[in-house]
Amino acid sequence: MAVEVQTKPAQAPLREPLVNDFSITIATKNGSGSQTANATILRALFKMGIPVSGKNIFPSNIQGLPTWYTIRVNKDGFIARKDESEILIAMNKATVIEDVQKMKPGTMCIYSDGLGYTPQRDDVIFYKVPAAKMAAASGLEGKLRGYAENMAYVGVLSHLLGIEYAELEAALNHQFKGKAKAIEPNIKTIKAAMEWAKAELTKVDPYRVQRMDKTKGMIMLDGNTAAALGAVYGGVTFAAWYPITPATSVAEALEYYLKQLRTDPVTKKPTYSVIQAEDELAALGMVVGAGWAGARAMTSTSGPGISLMAEFAGFAYFTEIPAVVVDVQRMGPSTGLPTRTSQGDVLPCYFLGHGDSKHPCLLPGSIKEIFEFAWRALDLAERFQTPIFLLTDLDFGMNQWMSESFEYPNREIDRGKVLKAEDLERLKGNWGRYRDVDGDGIGWRTLPGTDHPLAAYFTRGTGHTDRATYSEKPEDWEGNLERLNRKFESARKEVPVPVEDRVHGAEIGLIGYGSTDPAMVEARTLLAKKGIKTSYLRVRALPLSESVSSFIHAHERVYVVEMNTDAQMAQLLRLDTPDLAARIFQLNKNDGLPLTARWISESLQKMEA
Amino acid sequence: MATSTTTQPRGSAKVNRLGLENAIYKGLESTLCNGCGHDSISSRIIDACWELGIKAEYVAKFSGIGCSSKSPAYFLSRSHGFNSLHGRMPSVATGALIANATLTGIGVSGDGDTGSIGFGQFKHAMRRNVPMVYIIENNGVYGLTKGQFSATADVGQELKHAGLNELPPIDLCLEALVADCGFVARAFAGDPKQVTELLKAALSFKGTAVLDIISPCVTFNDKDESTKSYSWGRTHNERIFDVTYVPSYEEITVEYDEGQAEEVELHDGSKIVLKKVDRSHDPTDRMAAIRLMEEAKSKQLFVTGLIYVNSDRPDLRDHEDLPETPLAHLPPSVIRPSKTSLEKLMNEMA
Numbered sequence: 001m002a003v004e005v006q007t008k009p010a011q012a013p014l015r016e017p018l019v020n021d022f023s024i025t026i027a028t029k030n031g032s033g034s035q036t037a038n039a040t041i042l043r044a045l046f047k048m049g050i051p052v053s054g055k056n057i058f059p060s061n062i063q064g065l066p067t068w069y070t071i072r073v074n075k076d077g078f079i080a081r082k083d084e085s086e087i088l089i090a091m092n093k094a095t096v097i098e099d100v101q102k103m104k105p106g107t108m109c110i111y112s113d114g115l116g117y118t119p120q121r122d123d124v125i126f127y128k129v130p131a132a133k134m135a136a137a138s139g140l141e142g143k144l145r146g147y148a149e150n151m152a153y154v155g156v157l158s159h160l161l162g163i164e165y166a167e168l169e170a171a172l173n174h175q176f177k178g179k180a181k182a183i184e185p186n187i188k189t190i191k192a193a194m195e196w197a198k199a200e201l202t203k204v205d206p207y208r209v210q211r212m213d214k215t216k217g218m219i220m221l222d223g224n225t226a227a228a229l230g231a232v233y234g235g236v237t238f239a240a241w242y243p244i245t246p247a248t249s250v251a252e253a254l255e256y257y258l259k260q261l262r263t264d265p266v267t268k269k270p271t272y273s274v275i276q277a278e279d280e281l282a283a284l285g286m287v288v289g290a291g292w293a294g295a296r297a298m299t300s301t302s303g304p305g306i307s308l309m310a311e312f313a314g315f316a317y318f319t320e321i322p323a324v325v326v327d328v329q330r331m332g333p334s335t336g337l338p339t340r341t342s343q344g345d346v347l348p349c350y351f352l353g354h355g356d357s358k359h360p361c362l363l364p365g366s367i368k369e370i371f372e373f374a375w376r377a378l379d380l381a382e383r384f385q386t387p388i389f390l391l392t393d394l395d396f397g398m399n400q401w402m403s404e405s406f407e408y409p410n411r412e413i414d415r416g417k418v419l420k421a422e423d424l425e426r427l428k429g430n431w432g433r434y435r436d437v438d439g440d441g442i443g444w445r446t447l448p449g450t451d452h453p454l455a456a457y458f459t460r461g462t463g464h465t466d467r468a469t470y471s472e473k474p475e476d477w478e479g480n481l482e483r484l485n486r487k488f489e490s491a492r493k494e495v496p497v498p499v500e501d502r503v504h505g506a507e508i509g510l511i512g513y514g515s516t517d518p519a520m521v522e523a524r525t526l527l528a529k530k531g532i533k534t535s536y537l538r539v540r541a542l543p544l545s546e547s548v549s550s551f552i553h554a555h556e557r558v559y560v561v562e563m564n565t566d567a568q569m570a571q572l573l574r575l576d577t578p579d580l581a582a583r584i585f586q587l588n589k590n591d592g593l594p595l596t597a598r599w600i601s602e603s604l605q606k607m608e609a
Numbered sequence: 610m611a612t613s614t615t616t617q618p619r620g621s622a623k624v625n626r627l628g629l630e631n632a633i634y635k636g637l638e639s640t641l642c643n644g645c646g647h648d649s650i651s652s653r654i655i656d657a658c659w660e661l662g663i664k665a666e667y668v669a670k671f672s673g674i675g676c677s678s679k680s681p682a683y684f685l686s687r688s689h690g691f692n693s694l695h696g697r698m699p700s701v702a703t704g705a706l707i708a709n710a711t712l713t714g715i716g717v718s719g720d721g722d723t724g725s726i727g728f729g730q731f732k733h734a735m736r737r738n739v740p741m742v743y744i745i746e747n748n749g750v751y752g753l754t755k756g757q758f759s760a761t762a763d764v765g766q767e768l769k770h771a772g773l774n775e776l777p778p779i780d781l782c783l784e785a786l787v788a789d790c791g792f793v794a795r796a797f798a799g800d801p802k803q804v805t806e807l808l809k810a811a812l813s814f815k816g817t818a819v820l821d822i823i824s825p826c827v828t829f830n831d832k833d834e835s836t837k838s839y840s841w842g843r844t845h846n847e848r849i850f851d852v853t854y855v856p857s858y859e860e861i862t863v864e865y866d867e868g869q870a871e872e873v874e875l876h877d878g879s880k881i882v883l884k885k886v887d888r889s890h891d892p893t894d895r896m897a898a899i900r901l902m903e904e905a906k907s908k909q910l911f912v913t914g915l916i917y918v919n920s921d922r923p924d925l926r927d928h929e930d931l932p933e934t935p936l937a938h939l940p941p942s943v944i945r946p947s948k949t950s951l952e953k954l955m956n957e958m959a
Contacts, residue, residue, distance in 0.1 A: 449741060
């Protein structure tokens with residue numbers, strides 16, 4: 001067989017090796033089975049100790065539409081998405097021409113001979129791979145053999161970059177949980193591809209990987225699993241949900257880990273209930289019912305589900321019923337881009353409902369924080385007897401991230417203020433559901449089934465007195481809403497405080513939240529190289545901590561970086577700090593892709609200019 | 610008559626088997642219109658719970674929005690009540706009754722609440738077989754918003770403000786039958802004896818028990834020609850059975866001739882004795898029940914009684930395989946897995 005390297009004399013002089021610092025884009029069709037292959041590469045790199053991230057840019061479709069998976073390896077630990085990739089693996093005929101056009105000179109492309117593609121550029125290094133032929137080594141037939149073609153690029157790429165074979169094998173073992181029948185065909189294809197590459201290809205590109213020790217003690221998982229695990233360790237006892245991208249896998253992970261971790265060892269019975277509801281409206285209705293009756297209850301959804309939950313969110317705010325809502329944000333408005341990421345639900349969640357309702361929102365900025373905030377959300381919901389929103393996004397939720405290991409909850413489960421029959425006996429029945437006896441705005445509640453003749457009260461979404469009886473009196477209404485505000489202020493002190501890095505002499509402050517953190521961290525180093533000093537505050541919850549205004553005050557100009565069109569956090573900051581509003585500038589982008597450090601850094605410099 | 614079998618040791622003190630008087634089961638004074646059918650149903654709920662000796666503290670009351678949904682405030686003041694959102698009572702009840710499986714659930718809804726805005730939740734509650742009594746106080750009209758047609762209004766019906774109804778009604782008993790509900794009954798609020806007996810049977814049923822009670826609206830829909838009026842009910846009420854509920858702790862003393870009555874045993878050992886009146890109907894035959902309701906709908910017959918009963922389906926609590934201790938009361942040691950388990954997971958994910 002002829003050497004398949006598409007090198008023309010004029011192109012690509014062999015350069016200095018570029019080690020552990022580049023991005024790979026794998027262009028495939030969705031439903032073609034490439035996920036396993038991509039995850040294998042990602043995990044092998046991770047286990048070689050190299051900081052790595054993987055992001056799936058996929059369509060809202062079952063089969064056949066273009067999908068791009070990008071892997072970034074970075075020796076310095078920067079794992080945000082990059083604007084361009086140095087390596088393209090082209091497996092999709094429909095996009096190969098456009099994909100190649102986007103490549104910078106000197107980069108490389110591995111492409112399948114099945115595309116019928118003829119390279120048009122001489123400033124890119126091409127490797128043509130007989131993927132279908134290698135897949136025959138798998139021993140699989142039909143559709144499954146098609147899937148195995150993906151392992152061909154795994155093998156060729158691994159040979160060219162120097163990804164260790166043992167780690168590929170271990171990664172497959174990990175993914176298929178040791179099931180030999182699933183592992184073997186993939187291993188055979190990878191081996192065949194590696195051998196073929198060794199025999200037939202001459203390496204002319206500069207990209208290499210080399211073992212490091214920068215992922216020691218770290219784990220790799222997706223944010224939705226982290227949210228589910230947080231809830232499991234937070235003692236969730238009831239969950240209701242409705243399928244929606246990108247939140248579905250929260251509920252699926254929840255069911256998986258609850259079964260594993262929360263089955264009574266003696267009776268073998270579950271210590272939880274998870275119900276797939278008929279819609280998101282019913283899902284939150286069930287959660288509210290369960291929370292009212294004393295369960296630790298949660299639901300998970302995304303934008304359109306949040307819209308449906310508005311009715312119950314406002315109701316639960318006013319009737320003061322604990323509930324946790326995990327919102328894995330996707331691009332809206334409307335059906336929007338269901339498979340693309342966004343931070344567009346900040347204002348909708350904060351004010352969800354009609355007539356002055358507002359809710360504490362937790363904004364985790366890492367996978368580890370998603371876990372932590374999920375268990376804390378269950379505590380906060382019962383402590384403050386109100387819905388708590390945990391906002392992540394598709395980038396966090398559905399992509400694999402390397403993360404610090406999770407820490408076991410460092411405080412006891414908080415069940416909030418609940419009066420039992422013996423408490424009522426002691427109080428001689430003198431209690432009021434909405435009475436602020438402690439001055440923090442939080443009343444004491446009783447649970448249905450409490451064996452005391454005076455335990456019952458009537459929960460209603462209508463105006464009520466502090467004893468929960470119906471009232472239309474202006475003073476009752478106002479008194480109740482004032483107390484709710486007092487309660488909200490109490491919550492302000494209990495939700496996670498911002499993380500700050502104030503740099504001495506910096507005129508510029510950056511404010512961000514959520515999944516943009518890796519890009520923010522990297523952008524600051526890019527800016528620092530240009531001599532631009534920045535401080536950084538990462539908001540971790542709403543209502544905003546008082547420290548935010550002090551941060552804004554300490555800087556001449558504050559840029560609020562976020563992934564939505566209306567600059568929602570910037571608006572909230574201006575509302576919260578009206579006297580400092582003139583210092584607040586919005587730096588927002590909302591194109592469905594995770595932010596890149598370069599975009600942040602360049603946009604900021606433009607605004608500064 | 611059969612009543613002596615159901616009212617336990619009424620005796621001189623007029624207390625039930627828990628030693629409680631009927632007044633203990635009452636609620637706040639009703640704010641509904643004088644003569645409202647819903648108030649009569651509230652009284653029947655009070656009677657049924659009192660006669661059965663149910664401990665009100667272990668009952669949870671649920672409702673949606675509307676005149677009917679106000680009524681849980683007017684019975685069982687010792688029970689926790691939950692006046693939820695329009696049409697959303699079933700989901701709230703589902704969550705609460707799973708969170709605490711020791712609770713007895715009584716849901717009160719209306720024809721607007723169930724037949725329109727909450728139609729989906731109604732159907733899905735029955736599909737899941739949520740263990741609760743689901744009462745529909747059906748008057749064919751929206752009262753609180755002053756007189757619009759509901760989805761159960763008959764074709765050709767006229768209302769003062771809304772004019773003529775030209776759309777066919779949704780028959781909620783038929784919908785329940787189609788949804789595989791295991792206890793489907795229709796009754797007339799003006800027939801207290803039947804309502805009480807059906808309520809008692811429904812309270813013992815394991816699963817969703819639907820009672821569609823025609824409950825006249827004296828303000829907006831009580832003209833003689835309305836099929837939801839008192840006078841229509843009084844003149845047209847065709848009871849299929851003389852229903853008598855016999856709790857498990859009582860002997861059947863009711864007398865009936867061979868072949869004239871049928872006994873249906875419920876999960877808790879209680880029995881429903883159905884004495885044939887003049888129509889022949891097998892309440893355990895779902896297709897027969899559907900045919901009967903179709904006939905009643907097309908001929909505008911006011912057929913009342915236990916339309917269908919089937920205790921075979923597992924309820925949602927069975928399905929969820931709940932532990933003995935209610936989910937709401939599981940201790941922290943049970944609901945938070947160990948530190949070692951997290952460490953193990955972290956190793957697996959490394």
